Amino acid sequence: MDIEQLQAFLHVANSKSFTRAAEKMNVVQSTITTRIQMLERHIGKDLFKRDKRNIGLTSAGRSFLPYAERIVDLSREGMKVTQLEQTFHDQLVIGTTHALWDYVIFAAIDDFQKSNSQISVRMITEHSSFIIRKMIDGLIDLGIVFYPAYHSNIESIPIIEDTYELVATPTFHLPDFPLTSKDLRTLPYIHLNWGGSFSDWIQQVFGNHYIFQLEVDHVSLLLKFLESNQGVGFLPHSIAKRLIETGEIISIPFMSDTPLPKRIIYMVNRKRNNNIDHLEQLISCIQRSF
Structure with a gap:
């Protein structure tokens, strides 16, 4: 199993088309077919059910999908971290919802960047459950969410009891x-x-x-x-x-x-985070914004 096989699987799963997946990956369709066949042979189960008109995931394919997404995400993050060293000292990845980005947290990130221009900041907009899952996988450093994360490697800090x-x-x-x-x-x-x-x-x-x-x-x-x-x-x-x-x-x-x-808004972050110095400063900026 390799990354190209997993990428082919994700493209076919999303587009429901071997042809569109080939266009997306800039290869011929037979290459996509071969990669999927090799992946299915490695797993030992069919991942797609095919007929003349439709392509859909099998039960095994649906089960395998979130794991394939996480493996490809981790691979992509590994490449970014390696390339990051050429330009910035570090990178912080922050996730929260549209509403909090637009009306609460934007100013805090702006303040943080003005005094930390050597830090790359990447912002992700998603629902709380998605942010927590990505944090468990090590892809997000800090999240602002609407319920706590129950995981041994994640700390949940109440920011405010909102009305x-x-x-x-x-x-x-x-x-x-x-x-x-x-x-x-x-x-x-x-x-x-x-x-x-x-x-x-x-x-x-x-x-x-x-x-x-x-x-x-x-x-x-x-x-x-x-x-x-x-x-x-x-x-x-x-x-x-x-x-x-x-x-x-x-x-x-x-x-x-x-x-x-009322509801509590939580700040969640991974324990033993390597970016701890910059992360603590960012946390202070966000807490002030609330």
Whole structure:
């Protein structure tokens, strides 16, 4: 088994085509076919089920896929580390979600880089589970996630117990009294599912399987629809406070029989990290940003 065989396997798995995989790897199709056959012979099982129209993963192929991805990722990281020595003293890889990058952590990374120009910083945007998995594999140095990592080689540090705020744009007509859960059913409510305890709270308020008139999956979309629909929506306080300070949104007084939930944001990093000096400085910058 070699890296080229694994790369061929991943390209075919993603594209569901030997032809497209060959184009991606800049080889002829017969080369891809040979690499897959050699890999299947080495593993002792078929990885793909083939017919005239479709190519799909077998049960063995689905099981093997995440391991192949990790092996190729590790190989790629090894090459980068070797090449890094020619230009930078070190590299830090940081992972978190879109919302935290955009509205909380960006300034902290900017501050860190200004005083550490000799350090290469690579930023990864993904869900918490993906970030933790990559950290276990040694591919991420520091992650900001929404739940702790339960692994012997990873340390989870609570940064903040975050709350949620009901928000709208400044042109929203602010009522003389706090809004309630019932008002969310009559106002243009734009829903962004923050997961975890927030999902549980929404289910208690709206009931199971409630379909919202408008649901988004990104803060920037939420802000656009708040403005165009003159509606309301929920943001974590860590994100809302910066937008309130800049005057982009306002906080709406809100009361609920079921109290709004809280959630802890965690900083996770690998124990015995070789980049410890620079990592501690970066951690300080991020903690200040919260």
